[in-house]
Amino acid sequence: MEEYCGDDAYTPIHMKSKILKHFGEDIILTETNGKPNVITLRKTAKGILQEFHQRQSTHDPEVEKMNIIKTAANLIKSDIKSKLQEKDEYPKGSDIESIDSNLDYLPDSLEIFLKHLFCSSKQLLKTSSIGQAIMQATRPRSLIAPLQIGLAIQLHHQFGSRFLIDTLYNLGFSSSYSEVQRYETNAAFSQGTDIPEMSGEKHLQYIADNVDHNIRTLDGLGTFHGMGIIASVTPGFQRKAIVPRDKISMDELKDIAKINIKIYRPDNNSGKEPLKFQKLLSVEETSFSESIGLQCGAVWPKKKTGWSSFCQMAYKGSYPGKSSIVYLPMIDMNPSDLTCIFSTLHFITEEAKRHNAEPVKTFDQPLYWKAVNIIVNEPDQSNLKSTVVRLGGFHTVMSFLGAIGHLMNESGLSELLETVYASTAVSHMLTGKAIARATRGHFLVHTALTLLLILNTFDIQIGADSMSSTESEQTEDGPTVDILFQIIEVIPEIERMTETFDGIMNGDIPVDSLKNNSMVTDVNKRINAYKETLKHCRTAGLWFQYIEMVELLRQFLTAERTGNWNLHLKSLQQMLPYLAASGRNLYTKSVHVYLQQMQDLPKSHPHIDRLFQSGHHVIRRFDAFVDAFVKEEFKISL
Numbered sequence: 001m002e003e004y005c006g007d008d009a010y011t012p013i014h015m016k017s018k019i020l021k022h023f024g025e026d027i028i029l030t031e032t033n034g035k036p037n038v039i040t041l042r043k044t045a046k047g048i049l050q051e052f053h054q055r056q057s058t059h060d061p062e063v064e065k066m067n068i069i070k071t072a073a074n075l076i077k078s079d080i081k082s083k084l085q086e087k088d089e090y091p092k093g094s095d096i097e098s099i100d101s102n103l104d105y106l107p108d109s110l111e112i113f114l115k116h117l118f119c120s121s122k123q124l125l126k127t128s129s130i131g132q133a134i135m136q137a138t139r140p141r142s143l144i145a146p147l148q149i150g151l152a153i154q155l156h157h158q159f160g161s162r163f164l165i166d167t168l169y170n171l172g173f174s175s176s177y178s179e180v181q182r183y184e185t186n187a188a189f190s191q192g193t194d195i196p197e198m199s200g201e202k203h204l205q206y207i208a209d210n211v212d213h214n215i216r217t218l219d220g221l222g223t224f225h226g227m228g229i230i231a232s233v234t235p236g237f238q239r240k241a242i243v244p245r246d247k248i249s250m251d252e253l254k255d256i257a258k259i260n261i262k263i264y265r266p267d268n269n270s271g272k273e274p275l276k277f278q279k280l281l282s283v284e285e286t287s288f289s290e291s292i293g294l295q296c297g298a299v300w301p302k303k304k305t306g307w308s309s310f311c312q313m314a315y316k317g318s319y320p321g322k323s324s325i326v327y328l329p330m331i332d333m334n335p336s337d338l339t340c341i342f343s344t345l346h347f348i349t350e351e352a353k354r355h356n357a358e359p360v361k362t363f364d365q366p367l368y369w370k371a372v373n374i375i376v377n378e379p380d381q382s383n384l385k386s387t388v389v390r391l392g393g394f395h396t397v398m399s400f401l402g403a404i405g406h407l408m409n410e411s412g413l414s415e416l417l418e419t420v421y422a423s424t425a426v427s428h429m430l431t432g433k434a435i436a437r438a439t440r441g442h443f444l445v446h447t448a449l450t451l452l453l454i455l456n457t458f459d460i461q462i463g464a465d466s467m468s469s470t471e472s473e474q475t476e477d478g479p480t481v482d483i484l485f486q487i488i489e490v491i492p493e494i495e496r497m498t499e500t501f502d503g504i505m506n507g508d509i510p511v512d513s514l515k516n517n518s519m520v521t522d523v524n525k526r527i528n529a530y531k532e533t534l535k536h537c538r539t540a541g542l543w544f545q546y547i548e549m550v551e552l553l554r555q556f557l558t559a560e561r562t563g564n565w566n567l568h569l570k571s572l573q574q575m576l577p578y579l580a581a582s583g584r585n586l587y588t589k590s591v592h593v594y595l596q597q598m599q600d601l602p603k604s605h606p607h608i609d610r611l612f613q614s615g616h617h618v619i620r621r622f623d624a625f626v627d628a629f630v631k632e633e634f635k636i637s638l
Contacts, residue, residue, distance in 0.1 A: 012037075028081060072113070079107035080138045090183055090243045091146035102128035102147060110134065137172050144245070149175045149183065156180045185248045190241065192256045195326055197237045198355045203320070203616035205360035205390075206231050206328075206348045208367065210335045227331040227340050229348065232619045235321030257329035264342035264374065275376050277589075278596045280573060285566035288515035289555040294524060295514060297450030298494050299501045307443060307554060311561070314504050314511040315626040319563055320616050322623040341370050349383050358608055360388045364395040365590045372593060388601070388608055390617075391594040393560055393568075396587065397553070398432040400575050403582035404442065404549050405430025411542055417441050439553070446550040449543065454523070457530040458491050493523050549578060561626050563615025569598055 001009040010018065016029060019039065029039055095101040103111060103124060114127040132145035152165050152175040168174040198204065211228035296307045328351070333340040345361070352359035363371055368391050378384045405413075408430075417426045421441060429438035496519045503509035514520055534540040552574055559567035572591050579588045601609040611617070 076107070076109045076113060077138060079109045080135050083107060083135065083139075083143070087142065087144060088245055090144060090149060090186070090245055092242055093239070096146045096150035099124050099128060102132065105146060106131040106135070133172050136175075144175070144179075148173075149179065152176070152180045153183060156184075182245070182247075183243065185253060186246060187243045189246075189248045189253055189256060190243055191239075191326075193326075193328055193351060195231060195233060195237075195355055196239060196241070198233070198357065201235075202237075203234045203360075203611045204231060204352060204355060204357040205234075205362065205617075205619075206352070207362045207392075208335075208344050208348070209364055209392075211330055224332070225335070226333060227335040227344055229328040229330070229344065231326040231328060231351070232323050233326065234323040234616050234619065236324030238324075259329055259331055259343060259347045261331075261333070261339065261343045262346050264338040266338070266377065275373060275593065277592055280592065280595050281599050283566055283570040283573060285564070285570045286515060287555050287558070287567055287570070288512065289558050290551050291514040291517070291520050291524070292511070293446065293551055293554060294450060294527075295497060295501060295520060297447050298454055298523070299498045300447055300451070302498060305501075306447070310505075311558065312626050315562060316511075317562065317625045319620070319625045320614065320618075321620070323619045323621070325619075336366060336370070338370060338374065341367060342374055345371060345374065345384050345387060349387060353383075358388065358605060359386060360390065360608060362390040362392050364392045365399070365587055368392070368594070369586070369590050372597075386605075388605055389597070391590055393556075394435075396572070396575075396591065397556065398435055399579065399584055399587040400432070400549075400553065400556075401435060401438045401442075402430070402432030403575075403578045403584055404546070404553075405432065405438075406582040407549070407578065408542070408546055411546075413445070413546070416445060420444065439557075442550045442553065446547060449547055453527050453530065454491075454494070457523075457527050458493075460491070493519055497523070552578075560618060563618040565612040565615070565617055568617070569595060 001015075016037070019027065020029060027039060029037060095105075106114075106128070110131050111127060114131050115123065118126050120126065129147050132147045136143055136145045136148050151173070152169070155161070155165050155168070155174065156177070162177045165174060165177045165180060169176040195204065206229060208227055208229045211224070211226050213224040214222075292310065293307055296305065296310050300306070331340055331343060333343075335341070348361050349359045361371070368389060371389050375384050375387055375389065414423075414426050414430060417429065421429065421437065425434060425437060426441075428434040429441055432438060500509060500514075500517060500519065504511050504514075531540075531544055534544075552571060555567065556571035556575070558564070559571050573595055576588060576591055579591065601612070
C-alpha cells in the first residue's frame with residue numbers, strides 16, 4: 001500500500017481495524033512480539049453447516065456418513081483455529097500438572113468428541129493428551145500444547161535421548177528436541193542465579209564439588225573437569241514465574257553465568273598463624289539407636305522388618321520441610337586449584353549477601369581443607385571471614401565405611417558378604433565406594449550377629465542335635481528363618497520385646513521410650529555380661545568392635561535423616577578413633593577441625609547455630625520427617 005499511496009497509506013493499526021471490521025469472525029489475526037502479524041481466513045460454523053445442507057442428499061448411507069464426518073472434522077478444525085494463544089511464553093508448570101487446565105485448553109467440540117470415544121478409567125487424561133496432540137498437529141507453528149512440551153522435557157531429563165524425543169515428535173506425541181533446548185535456554189536465562197521467595201524463615205546453604213562430563217564419549221577424551229555449585233533452600237519453594245519464549249544467543253546466556261576469577265596469592269598473606277587443633281568438647285546428646293538395633297534384631301525372624309524400615313514407620317516429629325535445589329554456574333578450572341576454590345568462596349559469599357543470608361558452604365574433604373586454610377589466612381576485614389564451611393557428610397560416611405573395611409580386613413567379613421554379593425562388589429563395598437550396598441550389607445551382618453548374641457546369651461543351641469525339626473525344614477547353612485523364630489520365641493524377654501515392637505508400630509508406644517524400656521535394658525545388660533566372658537578372646541573382641549562401628553554408622557544416619565544437629569556432631573566425634581586407627585589421616589584432621597569450628601558456632605554465628613539446631617542443616621529430598629528411609633529399598637534386603 002505504501003508503494004501505491006506513499007504517505008497516504010494506512011498505518012498498521014488502522015489497517016488491522018479495517019480488516020477486522022470487514023471480515024468479522026471470518027478472520028484470525030495473530031500478533032507476535034517482534035514478528036510480522038499473521039492473518040488467517042477461516043470458515044465459521046454457520047458457513048460449514050450451510051455448505052453441508054446445500055449438498056445434494058444421496059441415498060447411499062456410507063456417502064452420507066462420510067459427509068457428516070467431514071463436516072464434524074471441519075467444525076472441530078474451525079474451533080481449533082479459533083484458539084487464541086501467544087507463543088511468546090511457555091505453559092506454566094501448574095497448568096501442565098492440572099487435569100482441569102489441560103481440559104480447558106481443548107475446544108468444547110473436540111473435548112465432547114473425544115469423551116464419546118474413550119470410556120477408560122483415565123478418560124480425562126487421555127482426552128487431554130490426545131486432544132492436545134490433535135491441536136498441535138492441526139496448528140504446528142502457532143501452538144505449544146502444555147502436555148506436549150511437558151512430556152518432552154520430562155523425557156529429556158529422564159533419558160537425555162534426542163532420538164527418543166524426536167521420534168515421538170514425528171509421531172505427534174511430544175514437542176521436538178530443539179523446542180526442549182530452547183525451553184531450557186529460556187528457563188536458565190530467566191532464572192539466572194536468583195532464588196525466589198527468600199526470607200528469614202528459609203535457610204540457604206551452598207554446596208560445591210567436582211563436576212566431570214565426558215564430552216567426547218567415543219574416544220573418552222575431552223573430559224570437562226570443573227567446579228560445580230548448587231544452592232539448597234530449606235524449606236523449599238515452587239517457581240511460579242512464567243518462562244518466556246525468546247531467542248537467546250549463547251553470548252547472552254554466558255553473560256548470566258560468569259563468575260569472576262580471583263587469583264589467590266598466598267604470599268600476600270604471610271605472617272598469619274597456622275591452623276591449630278583445639279580440644280574438643282564432649283557433646284551431650286542421647287541416642288537410642290543401639291536400643292532400636294537390638295529391638296529390630298530380636299524380632300526380625302518373626303517381623304522381618306529391618307532397622308531402616310522400622311525407623312521409617314516409627315519415627316515421628318516436626319521438620320523444616322523438603323528442600324529445593326538451585327543450579328548455579330560452573331567454573332571451568334581444576335577444582336583443586338587454590339584460585340578456583342578462592343573464586344568459588346567469593347562468588348558464594350556475594351550471592352549469599354545478595355539474598356540477605358549468611359554464607360554457609362559445604363565441600364568434600366580435599367576442597368574443605370583448602371577452603372578452611374584460605375579463610376583462616378584471609379585478612380580480618382575480608383568478607384570470607386563470615387563464612388561457615390561444612391564438611392560433606394556423604395563423603396565422610398564413605399571414609400568411615402572404608403575404615404570399617406580396613407579394620408575388618410582378613411577377618412572373614414568379605415567372605416561373609418560374598419554369600420550375598422559378588423566378589424568384585426564386595427571389594428568396592430569394603431573400600432566405601434559402593435555406599436548403598438555397603439550400608440545394606442553391614443546392616444544384614446549386624447542383624448545376624450545380634451541374633452547370634454541373643455541365642456548365646458540365653459544359652460540356646462541351634463545345632464542339628466538340639467533341634468526337634470525335621471531335615472526338610474533346614475538348609476545346608478542351618479535352620480530357616482521360621483525355625484529360628486520358633487527357637488527364640490520361647491524366650492519370655494523376646495516375646496515381650498515383640499509386643500513392644502507391635503506397640504511402637506501401632507503408635508501406642510513412642511519410639512523414644514526404648515531408651516528407658518526395662519526389658520530392652522535387661523536384655524542389653526545380659527548381652528554385655530556375656531561379652532565380658534569373652535573379653536580375653538581377640539576374635540570375639542574384633543567382632544564386638546564391628547558391631548559398635550555399625551551401630552555408630554546407624555547413629556550417624558539417624559542424625560542426618562532426622563535433622564538432629566547435636567547427634568550429628570556426637571557421631572562424628574565418635575568416628576575419630578576409627579578413622580585414625582585405619583590410617584585415614586586426612587579425614588581425621590578434617591573432622592577434628594570441623595568439630596572445633598562447629599562447637600564455636602553459637603558464639604561466631606548464633607543465627608546459623610539456631611537453624612542447625614532446628615534441623616535446617618539437612619537437605620531433604622522427601623517431604624517426610626525421617627528423610628531418605630525408603631521402604632522399597634529395604635524390602636529387597638529382607
